[in-house]
Amino acid sequence: MFESKSGIFFIAGIGFFLLAFLGNGVVPMIMYKDRVEQTAEQVVNKRVMAQFRDLAERYPESFKEAFGEPTEEACAEALRLGRQVYVGEGCWHCHSQFVRPVSNESRRWGPVAKTTEYDNELQRPVLFGTRRVGPDLSREGGRRGNDWHAVHFHRPKDVQVDSPMPAYPWFFEGSPDRPNRRGIAIITYVQWLGSWLPSYPYYEELAEVQDD
Amino acid sequence: MTAIPAHADLVDEKIIFRYYIAALAFLTISMVAGLMVALQLVHWNPFGGVELLSPGRWRMIHTNAIAYGFLANAFLGTLHWAVPRLTFHPVASRALSWFIFYAWQVIVLSTAVGIVVGPSLQDQPWLLDLAKRWRLPMNLGAQGLEWGETPFWIDPVALLGLALVAINFMVPIGRSKGPMYVTLWYFMAAFVWTFLTYAMGNLLPEYAVGGTSAGAIGGLFIHDLVGLFVTPLGWGLMYYFVPILLKKPIWSHGLSLVGFWGLAFFYPLQGIHHFLYTPIPMFLQYGAVISTIAVELVVATVVINFFGTLGSRGYDQFFNNLPIRYFYTGMVFYFITCFQCALQVTLTFQKLIHFTDWVVGHAHLVMFGVFSLWLFGIMTYLFPRLLGKPWYSRKLCEYHYWLSAGGLFVMFIDLTLAGVFQGYYWASLQQWDVSTNGSQPFWITRVFAGLAMFGGLLCFLYNLWMTIRSAEERVPEAGTAPGGASVLPSPA
Numbered sequence: 001m002f003e004s005k006s007g008i009f010f011i012a013g014i015g016f017f018l019l020a021f022l023g024n025g026v027v028p029m030i031m032y033k034d035r036v037e038q039t040a041e042q043v044v045n046k047r048v049m050a051q052f053r054d055l056a057e058r059y060p061e062s063f064k065e066a067f068g069e070p071t072e073e074a075c076a077e078a079l080r081l082g083r084q085v086y087v088g089e090g091c092w093h094c095h096s097q098f099v100r101p102v103s104n105e106s107r108r109w110g111p112v113a114k115t116t117e118y119d120n121e122l123q124r125p126v127l128f129g130t131r132r133v134g135p136d137l138s139r140e141g142g143r144r145g146n147d148w149h150a151v152h153f154h155r156p157k158d159v160q161v162d163s164p165m166p167a168y169p170w171f172f173e174g175s176p177d178r179p180n181r182r183g184i185a186i187i188t189y190v191q192w193l194g195s196w197l198p199s200y201p202y203y204e205e206l207a208e209v210q211d212d
Numbered sequence: 213m214t215a216i217p218a219h220a221d222l223v224d225e226k227i228i229f230r231y232y233i234a235a236l237a238f239l240t241i242s243m244v245a246g247l248m249v250a251l252q253l254v255h256w257n258p259f260g261g262v263e264l265l266s267p268g269r270w271r272m273i274h275t276n277a278i279a280y281g282f283l284a285n286a287f288l289g290t291l292h293w294a295v296p297r298l299t300f301h302p303v304a305s306r307a308l309s310w311f312i313f314y315a316w317q318v319i320v321l322s323t324a325v326g327i328v329v330g331p332s333l334q335d336q337p338w339l340l341d342l343a344k345r346w347r348l349p350m351n352l353g354a355q356g357l358e359w360g361e362t363p364f365w366i367d368p369v370a371l372l373g374l375a376l377v378a379i380n381f382m383v384p385i386g387r388s389k390g391p392m393y394v395t396l397w398y399f400m401a402a403f404v405w406t407f408l409t410y411a412m413g414n415l416l417p418e419y420a421v422g423g424t425s426a427g428a429i430g431g432l433f434i435h436d437l438v439g440l441f442v443t444p445l446g447w448g449l450m451y452y453f454v455p456i457l458l459k460k461p462i463w464s465h466g467l468s469l470v471g472f473w474g475l476a477f478f479y480p481l482q483g484i485h486h487f488l489y490t491p492i493p494m495f496l497q498y499g500a501v502i503s504t505i506a507v508e509l510v511v512a513t514v515v516i517n518f519f520g521t522l523g524s525r526g527y528d529q530f531f532n533n534l535p536i537r538y539f540y541t542g543m544v545f546y547f548i549t550c551f552q553c554a555l556q557v558t559l560t561f562q563k564l565i566h567f568t569d570w571v572v573g574h575a576h577l578v579m580f581g582v583f584s585l586w587l588f589g590i591m592t593y594l595f596p597r598l599l600g601k602p603w604y605s606r607k608l609c610e611y612h613y614w615l616s617a618g619g620l621f622v623m624f625i626d627l628t629l630a631g632v633f634q635g636y637y638w639a640s641l642q643q644w645d646v647s648t649n650g651s652q653p654f655w656i657t658r659v660f661a662g663l664a665m666f667g668g669l670l671c672f673l674y675n676l677w678m679t680i681r682s683a684e685e686r687v688p689e690a691g692t693a694p695g696g697a698s699v700l701p702s703p704a
Contacts, residue, residue, distance in 0.1 A: 002469055003392055003469070004392070005385070005392060005400065008392070008397050008401055009401075009404060012397070012401045012473065012476035013400065013401045013403075013404030014404060014408075016476050016477055017404070017405055017409075017440070017480055019480075019481075020432065020436075020480030020481045020483070021412065021432065021480075023481060023496070024428055024429070024431070024432045024480075024481065024484055024496065024500070025412075025421075025425070025429045025432055025483075027493075028424060028428045028493060029421060031493060032423060035423065037347075037422045037423065039347055040344075040347075076344075077340060077344075080344065081335060083349075084343075084349070085334065087349070087351055087354060087356040088330060088334055088351055088352075088353035089269065089331055090266075090267075090268030090269055090271050090354065093268065093271050093358075094268075098491070100489040100490075100563075100566070101489060102489060102562075102563040103563050103564065103635070103638060103639040104639050104640075107641060108641055113490065114491055115423065115491040118422075118423040118424050118427070118491065119422060119423040121347045123422065123426075124348075124349055124418065124423075124426060125355070125356050125357045125360075125417035125418055125426045125427075125430055126417070126422075126424065126426045126427040126430065127356055128427050128490055130358060130434075130567070130571065131568075131571065131572065132567040132568070132638075133648070134644070135644050160645070162645050162648060163645075163648070164252060164253045166257070166260065166267045167260055168266070169261045169263075170263040170332070182334075
């Protein structure tokens with residue numbers, strides 16, 4: 001058995017692989033089988049809408065060209081596109097999206113990550129991340145203004161002198177006050193991260209959500 | 213007993229040579245990409261603001277070109293040498309071999325083009341419509357899973373390619389008679405595992421499973437890709453080449469059995485250890501930690517077995533047998549990797565070093581320090597046989613070895629230290645800038661270590677070019693030429 005073709009093919013090759021898949025994959029799948037995956041439309045909330053409207057007011061021409069009116073439907077579309085930009089540009093290779101219960105992380109970023117936060121279309125595949133060159137982003141929404149993000153994406157060193165983050169001028173038509181569709185989408189996506197938490201945003205409550 | 217078939221009837225040397233050239237081309241691309249990212253981190257990126265040269269995209273070219281361009285091509289080439297010679301049967305079909313060769317280059321190149329160009333073309337109404345209707349991550353460029361970045365439109369083709377590879381090599385293994393040698397255990401398992409792993413990682417988290425469960429499967433995928441594709445092929449080749457080069461059998465067959473079955477059992481169980489302290493259930497994390505420590509014991513038996521094979525000839529072999537030197541350097545690095553792994557996988561270490569450059573150092577140690585060095589050793593051994601003439605310069609072979617191994621070792625120590633510093637900067641709640649500024653000395657050192665490794669590769673490429681051009685006559689019976697040292701010109 002240990003040196004025969006069938007032993008190696010069926011036991012080591014298929015058997016042990018399936019055993020590991022059972023333990024590492026099927027068990028969590030069964031544990032979370034009742035959780036329903038939310039759509040991008042369902043995860044749009046008042047807080048991200050406030051930011052989305054702010055983008056429309058701040059960059060009216062660019063916004064109109066890119067998304068028309070700041071409706072919830074347009075916001076969902078921006079979130080989808082923003083996530084695709086986030087993945088395609090490799091943001092997730094330098095920014096994680098989960099707060100650990102150790103190393104003072106909850107004091108730096110906020111509440112420790114919970115499974116319920118990842119049950120949506122925009123976390124497929126889940127963007128936990130494996131490296132932090134830059135900070136974790138799962139509590140980033142609402143911490144900084146849209147104009148800060150625009151300047152930062154355009155040329156990070158303009159607002160953060162020592163930042164090693166690359167510049168993304170192709171999210172803009174020439175200058176930071178003229179974001180294109182991808183630019184508005186990625187800013188919306190980043191402002192959405194963490195917006196589902198009741199404690200959002202930690203230091204600056206928006207008028208729209210004060211009674212929330 | 214029937215006569216042993218002639219080498220020329222078994223092995224298609226031309227395809228091996230082509231595979232190696234493709235592998236070295238992708239290795240060059242990967243190293244240039246790595247250099248670009250390293251330069252970005254030390255604020256020297258000369259291509260800042262150029263969309264198609266964005267470090268974010270080229271970071272994925274770096275890892276994907278290594279896994280699918282360099283390692284896969286070099287392994288496939290070497291399999292065309294080892295499998296027919298071990299089984300006494302040629303591959304299922306030479307035409308299929310050539311089809312796979314070209315198909316695989318198309319797959320790797322389109323992956324690269326997809327990753328670089330895809331994000332620029334992403335914003336298409338029909339794509340967003342598909343994404344909305346099917347709630348799927350329709351990325352023309354990279355997908356959001358490490359090493360599974362292969363754009364979705366290439367995945368099915370790559371899977372088909374892997375299935376064909378398995379068939380092409382399983383046929384001679386199936387036809388062989390008598391007991392199977394250790395190498396073939398590893399190869400056979402690797403063909404099954406690679407296909408299953410690729411299918412699991414590139415289909416489930418994207419199309420079937422969401423949220424935390426997808427995280428668990430993603431962890432399993434990035435782990436299995438190293439553990440069930442690269443590792444068994446690498447060790448299988450060691451069990452093949454080391455006894456040939458030392459002209460003696462493996463020290464202990466019992467330990468070979470322990471090594472193979474221990475690896476097969478424990479290695480795949482560890483996927484979740486890439487995501488410790490995530491919302492993945494804690495008892496699953498404990499399980500992954502324990503099996504990771506268990507596999508370290510198995511690795512120790514494998515390394516003991518190989519050093520038993522080397523016996524007391526280490527000194528002589530180290531200086532006079534370059535392929536053997538590559539192989540055993542890789543094994544020492546492998547032992548360090550796995551020993552490090554048994555420590556860093558514990559929750560205590562994870563608090564500090566997770567997310568830091570420590571992990572990046574670890575990844576380079578295993579992918580370059582072990583498997584790339586082994587493949588360099590194999591290429592150093594096989595190129596003179598494929599070309600029928602000795603290396604143009606032994607000295608350049610030496611430079612290749614010392615720059616690769618030395619550069620890698622510096623990079624490993626450097627990044628490991630950087631990880632400890634970063635971990636403490638973060639835990640002490642200092643401003644984020646403190647960690648990136650504090651990393652600069654380490655990142656600058658890393659650039660130079662990487663340049664040394666790249667220099668080693670350039671020596672190798674130049675040496676190969678001059679060997680191809682040199683006019684020396686063919687060594688008769690290329691395939692049956694004896695052990696490693698003889699085809700290298702004696703030291704000047």
